[in-house]
Amino acid sequence: MTATPGGTPTIVLVGHGMVGQRFLEALAERGLTATHRVVVLCEEPRPAYDRVQLTSYFSGRTPEELSVTDLRFIEDHGIELHIGDPAVAVDRAARTVTARSGLAVGYDVLVLATGSYPFVPPVPNKDAEGCFVYRTIEDLLAIEEYARTRATTGAVVGGGLLGLEAAGALKGLGLRSHIVEFAPRLMPVQVDEGGGAALLRTIEEMGLTVHTGVGTQEIVTDASGAVTGMKLSDGSELATDMVVFSAGVRPRDQLARDCGLAVGERGGIAVDEQCRTVTDPRVFAIGECALAADGRVYGLVAPGYEQAETAAAALAAEEAAFTGADLSTKLKLLGVDVASFGDAHGTAEGCLDVVYSDSRAGLYKKLVVGRDGTLLGGILVGDAEAYGTLRALTGSVPPVPPEQLVLPAGAGGPAQLGPAALPDDAVVCSCHNVTKGTIRGAVTDHRCTTVPEVKKCTRAGTGCGSCVKVLGQLVTAELEASGVEVDKGLCGCFAQTREELYEIVLALRITSYRELLDRHGREGARGGEGCEVCKPAVASIIASLAPVIGASGYVLDGEQAALQDTNDHFLANLQKNGSYSVVPRIPGGEIAPEKLIVIGEIARDFGLYTKITGGQRIDMFGARVEQLPLIWARLVDAGFESGHAYGKALRTVKSCVGQTWCRYGVQDSVRMAIDLELRYRGLRSPHKLKSAVSGCARECAEAQSKDFGVIATSNGWNLYVGGNGGATPRHADLLAQDLSDAELVRLIDRFLMFYIRTADKLERTSTWLERIPGGLDHVRDVVVHDSLGICAELESLMAAHVAHYRDEWAQTIGDPEKLARFVSFVNAPDTPDPVVAFVPERDQIKPDLPLLSIGTRPARSEEAALEGSAQR
Amino acid sequence: MTLAPETTDLKVQLRLSGDWLTVCDLDALLPGRGVAALLPDGRQAALFRDRNGTLYALDNRDPFTGAAVLSRGLTGTHQGRPFVASPLLKQRFDLATGQCLDDEAVRVTAYEVRVA
Numbered sequence: 004m005t006a007t008p009g010g011t012p013t014i015v016l017v018g019h020g021m022v023g024q025r026f027l028e029a030l031a032e033r034g035l036t037a038t039h040r041v042v043v044l045c046e047e048p049r050p051a052y053d054r055v056q057l058t059s060y061f062s063g064r065t066p067e068e069l070s071v072t073d074l075r076f077i078e079d080h081g082i083e084l085h086i087g088d089p090a091v092a093v094d095r096a097a098r099t100v101t102a103r104s105g106l107a108v109g110y111d112v113l114v115l116a117t118g119s120y121p122f123v124p125p126v127p128n129k130d131a132e133g134c135f136v137y138r139t140i141e142d143l144l145a146i147e148e149y150a151r152t153r154a155t156t157g158a159v160v161g162g163g164l165l166g167l168e169a170a171g172a173l174k175g176l177g178l179r180s181h182i183v184e185f186a187p188r189l190m191p192v193q194v195d196e197g198g199g200a201a202l203l204r205t206i207e208e209m210g211l212t213v214h215t216g217v218g219t220q221e222i223v224t225d226a227s228g229a230v231t232g233m234k235l236s237d238g239s240e241l242a243t244d245m246v247v248f249s250a251g252v253r254p255r256d257q258l259a260r261d262c263g264l265a266v267g268e269r270g271g272i273a274v275d276e277q278c279r280t281v282t283d284p285r286v287f288a289i290g291e292c293a294l295a296a297d298g299r300v301y302g303l304v305a306p307g308y309e310q311a312e313t314a315a316a317a318l319a320a321e322e323a324a325f326t327g328a329d330l331s332t333k334l335k336l337l338g339v340d341v342a343s344f345g346d347a348h349g350t351a352e353g354c355l356d357v358v359y360s361d362s363r364a365g366l367y368k369k370l371v372v373g374r375d376g377t378l379l380g381g382i383l384v385g386d387a388e389a390y391g392t393l394r395a396l397t398g399s400v401p402p403v404p405p406e407q408l409v410l411p412a413g414a415g416g417p418a419q420l421g422p423a424a425l426p427d428d429a430v431v432c433s434c435h436n437v438t439k440g441t442i443r444g445a446v447t448d449h450r451c452t453t454v455p456e457v458k459k460c461t462r463a464g465t466g467c468g469s470c471v472k473v474l475g476q477l478v479t480a481e482l483e484a485s486g487v488e489v490d491k492g493l494c495g496c497f498a499q500t501r502e503e504l505y506e507i508v509l510a511l512r513i514t515s516y517r518e519l520l521d522r523h524g525r526e527g528a529r530g531g532e533g534c535e536v537c538k539p540a541v542a543s544i545i546a547s548l549a550p551v552i553g554a555s556g557y558v559l560d561g562e563q564a565a566l567q568d569t570n571d572h573f574l575a576n577l578q579k580n581g582s583y584s585v586v587p588r589i590p591g592g593e594i595a596p597e598k599l600i601v602i603g604e605i606a607r608d609f610g611l612y613t614k615i616t617g618g619q620r621i622d623m624f625g626a627r628v629e630q631l632p633l634i635w636a637r638l639v640d641a642g643f644e645s646g647h648a649y650g651k652a653l654r655t656v657k658s659c660v661g662q663t664w665c666r667y668g669v670q671d672s673v674r675m676a677i678d679l680e681l682r683y684r685g686l687r688s689p690h691k692l693k694s695a696v697s698g699c700a701r702e703c704a705e706a707q708s709k710d711f712g713v714i715a716t717s718n719g720w721n722l723y724v725g726g727n728g729g730a731t732p733r734h735a736d737l738l739a740q741d742l743s744d745a746e747l748v749r750l751i752d753r754f755l756m757f758y759i760r761t762a763d764k765l766e767r768t769s770t771w772l773e774r775i776p777g778g779l780d781h782v783r784d785v786v787v788h789d790s791l792g793i794c795a796e797l798e799s800l801m802a803a804h805v806a807h808y809r810d811e812w813a814q815t816i817g818d819p820e821k822l823a824r825f826v827s828f829v830n831a832p833d834t835p836d837p838v839v840a841f842v843p844e845r846d847q848i849k850p851d852l853p854l855l856s857i858g859t860r861p862a863r864s865e866e867a868a869l870e871g872s873a874q875r
Numbered sequence: 876m877t878l879a880p881e882t883t884d885l886k887v888q889l890r891l892s893g894d895w896l897t898v899c900d901l902d903a904l905l906p907g908r909g910v911a912a913l914l915p916d917g918r919q920a921a922l923f924r925d926r927n928g929t930l931y932a933l934d935n936r937d938p939f940t941g942a943a944v945l946s947r948g949l950t951g952t953h954q955g956r957p958f959v960a961s962p963l964l965k966q967r968f969d970l971a972t973g974q975c976l977d978d979e980a981v982r983v984t985a986y987e988v989r990v991a
C-alpha cells in the first residue's frame with residue numbers, strides 16, 4: 004500500500020518518545036494534523052513519558068504521572084497511535100514502513116525519532132542475570148524488582164550524569180552502591196577537575212563508593228549465571244549483586260542504515276538544518292537519533308524539542324532551521340546541585356576563568372569570561388542558585404563583575420542580580436526555548452498573573468523545572484512594573500501575607516490580635532472587628548509561637564478564645580445538625596484493649612455513633628455541646644488526650660505494623676510513629692498536618708500521601724514531604740534518605756517549622772512546596788544544608804513547642820470558667836438544643852435530618868414538630 | 876427550663892414584641908464571640924458583643940443548613956458593617972439587619988438588644 008495519490012497525505016512518525024510527542028504537538032499547532040493522516044509507531048508498551056524525570060519513579064512518581072501524552076490530544080487530532088508496535092523495515096522506493104505486527108503504512112513523509120540506546124561495553128558476561136541498563140520505565144521496574152529480592156550491593160558502570168543518577172537510585176533502594184568511572188573524575192563531560200573533586204567529596208560523604216580511573220574488564224558470575232562481581236582494570240575485583248551499565252548512549256539508527264540513509268561515522272542519521280535527511284527529502288530525523296547539521300548528536304531533550312519544531316515548520320513550509328544548541332544542564336544529583344552551561348570548559352580563544360572553590364563545603368564555581376568581559380559559560384557544583392540567571396546572561400557582558408556572581412553570601416556579598424538584569428532576548432527556559440521577552444509578554448499581553456498561568460501560556464518551566472525560580476521573579480517583577488496591584492495580603496484586614504505576619508508577631512512579640520490589627524492592619528480595618536479569615540490565621544500564628552513570644556499556649560485563654568474557629572473554640576468538630584464529634588488521640592493507631600473498652604463504654608453511655616476513621620483512630624459522633632466536658636472528663640481520666648481532629652494542627656501519624664510482626668519490615672515503624680505523634684501533637688500550623696510511617700518499601704501506611712511521611716530502609720529512614728490525599732492528591736517528594744532516628748527527627752523539626760513560618764493560610768505542605776520559589780530544592784537547601792542559617796532557630800522553636808505542650812482538654816475540664824461556655828443556651832444551661840435530635844440507623848444513631856429542614860417552614864408548624872423530639 | 880442565676884448588675888436584654896427579655900449577664904459575652912439564648916416560644920437567638928461593647932442579636936438558626944449554630948460563628952467587619960459567618964458553610968450575615976451578605980434573597984430575623 005502507498006499513500007493514495009491525491010488523497011490525504013500521510014505522515015508516519017517512528018518512535019513516540021519525548022521528541023516524537025513534541026513533534027506531534029508541533030504538527031497540531033500548525034494545523035497539519037487536520038490536513039494529514041498521522042500514524043505513529045511506538046515501540047514501548049506505553050505512550051511517550053518524561054524520560055528526563057525517570058528517576059523520580061524511585062521517589063514515588065508513578066509511570067502514569069510520568070506520562071507526557073494527553074490521550075485526549077491524540078484522539079482529538081485523529082492521530083493513529085500504535086503502542087507496542089515498532090517499525091522493523093522501511094522501503095524508501097515504495098514509501099512504506101512495516102511494523103512488527105505486520106502493519107504496513109504508506110507515507111508521504113517519514114519522521115524518525117527513535118532516540119538512543121544505552122551503550123554497553125563489550126565485556127564478558129555483560130548480559131548475565133543481574134545486568135541492567137537505565138533508559139526506560141521497564142528498565143527501572145526490572146532494577147527495582149531485582150534490588151528488592153536479590154541484591155544488597157549494586158555497581159554502576161559510568162560516572163556521568165546518568166550513572167550518578169542510577170547510583171543514587173540504587174542507594175535509595177537500600178543497596179550499598181559503587182560507581183566505576185573510567186575517566187579520572189566524575190561527570191567528565193560536564194565538569195572540570197575542580198568541579199569533579201567537589202562532587203566526589205560530597206558523593207562519598209553520602210556513603211557511595213567511587214572508583215575513578217578504572218575500567219570494567221569482566222562481569223563475574225556464579226554457577227547459575229547471576230552476577231556476583233566485576234573485575235576492574237587495576238586488577239582488583241569488586242563484589243556486587245547487580246550491575247547497571249550507564250556508559251553513554253548511541254543513536255538508534257539501525258532502521259535508517261538498513262534502508263540506506265546516510266549515517267555519521269560515530270552514528271546518527273545525517274540531517275540538514277531543516278532536519279531532513281541528507282539522503283532522502285521525504286525522510287526526517289529528530290531527537291537523539293539525529294546527527295544535526297552542525298555535526299553533533301544531541302543527548303538532551305531541549306535541542307530535540309527544537310528539532311521537532313523545526314521539522315514541523317519545514318513541513319508547514321515555514322522558515323526554520325536548527326543550527327546547533329546549547330548544552331547547558333542543571334541537575335540535582337543525590338541532593339547536590341550540578342550545573343554547566345555555555346563554554347563550560349573554556350575552549351574559546353583567550354578566555355579567562357573566575358573560580359571560587361571551597362572543597363570543605365563541597366562548593367565549586369567557575370565562570371568562563373571572554374577578554375571583553377562577555378560571560379561565555381561556567382560550572383557550578385554544590386550551589387547552583389545562580390544558574391538560571393547566569394545561563395540567560397551567557398553571551399553578554401554581565402552588569403556586575405563576574406567574581407561577585409560566584410562568591411557565596413557573606414563573602415563579599417553576592418550581587419543581587421535579579422531578572423531585571425536580563426535582556427529581553429535572554430533564554431530563560433532552555434527546555435522550551437522561551438525568552439524573557441515572551442514571559443513578559445505573557446504577563447502584559449496575555450494577562451497572566453501567576454506562575455502556573457505563565458507556565459501554561461508559554462510552556463516555560465514545564466521541562467526540567469530549573470528555570471521556575473527565575474520565572475517566578477520575572478512574573479512578580481513584571482506585574483509590579485506594569486502597575487498591576489498584586490495584593491498579596493491575607494484578607495481585607497491585613498495587607499501582609501501570612502508569612503509576613505508571622506515575622507511581625509515573632510519579631511515584635513505581639514501576643515494580641517487586636518494589637519496586631521490596630522498597629523499593622525490595613526488603614527480601614529484598624530479598630531474594627533477583623534474577619535473570619537484573619538482571626539483563625541492569627542490565632543494559629545500566636546499558638547505556634549506561644550512559648551517564644553510569651554503568649555499563653557492554651558487556645559481558649561483570654562482573647563485567643565474569641566479568635567478560634569468554632570471547632571477549636573469547643574475543642575470538637577461541629578456536625579451538620581449542631582452536635583459535635585469527639586476524637587481522642589491514638590498515637591500511631593496503637594491501642595491497648597483496656598482503652599478500647601473505655602471508648603466503647605463512653606460511646607455506649609452517651610449514645611454516640613461510633614466509627615473507625617480513615618486516620619487509624621475512633622470518632623464518636625452526636626455529642627451535644629453540654630456533653631463534651633462530661634465525655635472528656637472520662638476520657639482524660641482513662642489517659643486519653645485531645646486528638647486535635649478539630650484543629651489546624653497535627654492530626655495523626657499512621658503506622659503499619661512494621662518489623663515487630665511483619666515478615667518484610669526492616670524498622671520498628673509503630674514506635675517511630677508514636678514518637679513522632681507525641682512529639683508534634685498540639686502543634687498549630689497553617690493547615691492540618693498528617694504523617695505516616697511504613698516499615699518497609701511496601702508502604703502499607705501510605706506515607707507518600709502525607710505532609711511528612713517516613714519509610715523504613717535497611718539503613719534507617721527515608722523522609723518524604725509534601726504529600727496530600729484529598730481532592731488534589733500529590734505524591735510526597737523524597738527529602739532525604741537513610742536517616743538515623745535523631746537525624747530524622749531533627750529534619751522533621753526543621754521542615755515543619757520552616758513550613759509554619761512561610762506557608763500561606765490554609766496552605767497544605769503540598770501546595771506550599773509547589774508555590775514557594777525554588778520548590779523542593781529550596782526547601783532542601785534550607786532544612787538540610789542550612790543555606791539561610793536558620794536551622795538552629797527552627798530547632799529551638801520546635802524544642803519550645805515540645806517542652807510546653809499540654810493537653811488542652813485536660814486544661815479545660817479543670818477550669819470552671821471555660822466549662823461554663825459549654826452550654827446550648829446561656830439563659831438555660833441545662834436545656835439541650837432541641838434541633839439536635841437523632842433517629843436510629845444500623846443499631847446506632849444518625850442526625851434527625853428532616854428536623855433541620857423544618858427550620859424553614861412557618862413558625863407554627865415548626866413548634867409542633869419540635870415537640871417531643873428534644874430528648875432522645 | 877432553669878434560668879441562670881443572676882450575678883452582676885449589667886444585664887443583656889432582648890426585645891420581644893414590646894417586652895424586654897433579660898437573657899444573661901453582660902460579662903457572659905466575650906467580645907467577638909456569641910452565645911445562644913432560648914426564647915419563651917421555643918425559638919433561639921444568637922447574641923454578640925463587639926470589641927467596643929455594642930450588642931447585636933439575630934435568629935440563631937442558620938437558614939442554609941437548618942442547624943441552630945449562628946451563635947458559634949466568627950464575627951468580623953466587612954465594609955464597615957459587622958457580620959457573623961456561619962460556622963457550618965461560612966455564609967455571612969449582617970449583625971445589625973440579619974441580611975445575608977452572600978445571598979441577597981436570604982435574611983434572618985434581627986432583634987433589638989440593650990444593656991440594662
Ligand code: SRM
Nearest residue numbers: 576584615616617618619620648654727728729730731767
Ligand atoms: C473522620 C474522617 C472521615 C472518616 O470517617 O474516616 C474525616 C472527616 C473530615 N474530614 Fe477528612 N476525615 C478523615 C480522614 C481524611 C483523610 C485520610 C487520612 O488522613 O489518612 C484524608 C486524605 C488525606 C489528606 O488529608 O491529605 C482527608 C481529607 C480531608 C480534606 C481534604 C484535604 C486536602 O488537602 O485536600 C478535608 C477538607 C479540608 O481540610 O479542607 C477534610 C475535612 C474533613 C472534615 C473536617 C470536614 C469538616 O470540616 O467537617 C471532616 C470532619 C470530621 C469530624 O467532624 O470529625 N478531610 N480526611 C477522617 C478522620 C481522620 C482522623 O482520625 O483524624
Ligand SMILES: Cc1cc2nc3c(=O)[nH]c(=O)nc-3n(C[C@H](O)[C@H](O)[C@H](O)COP(=O)(O)OP(=O)(O)OC[C@H]3O[C@@H](n4cnc5c(N)ncnc54)[C@H](O)[C@@H]3O)c2cc1C
Nearest residue numbers: 018020021022046054055089090117118290291302303304
Ligand atoms: C535517566 C535519564 C535522565 C535524563 N536526564 C536528562 C536531563 O536532565 N536533561 C536532558 O536534557 N536530558 C536528559 N535525558 C535525556 C533525554 O531523556 C533524551 O534526550 C530524550 O528523551 C530524547 O528524546 P527522543 O524522543 O529523541 O528519544 P527517546 O525519548 O528515547 O524516544 C525514542 C523512542 O523511540 C522508540 N523507538 C526506537 N526505535 C523504534 C522503532 N523502530 N519503532 C518504533 N519506536 C522506536 C524507543 O522505544 C523510544 O520510546 C535523560 C535520559 C535518561 C535516560
Ligand code: SF4
Nearest residue numbers: 659665668698702703
Ligand atoms: S509497609 Fe512493609 S513492614 Fe509495614 S506492614 Fe507493609 S509490608 Fe509490613
Ligand code: FES
Nearest residue numbers: 432434466467468
Ligand atoms: S529550563 Fe527546563 S523547564 Fe525551563
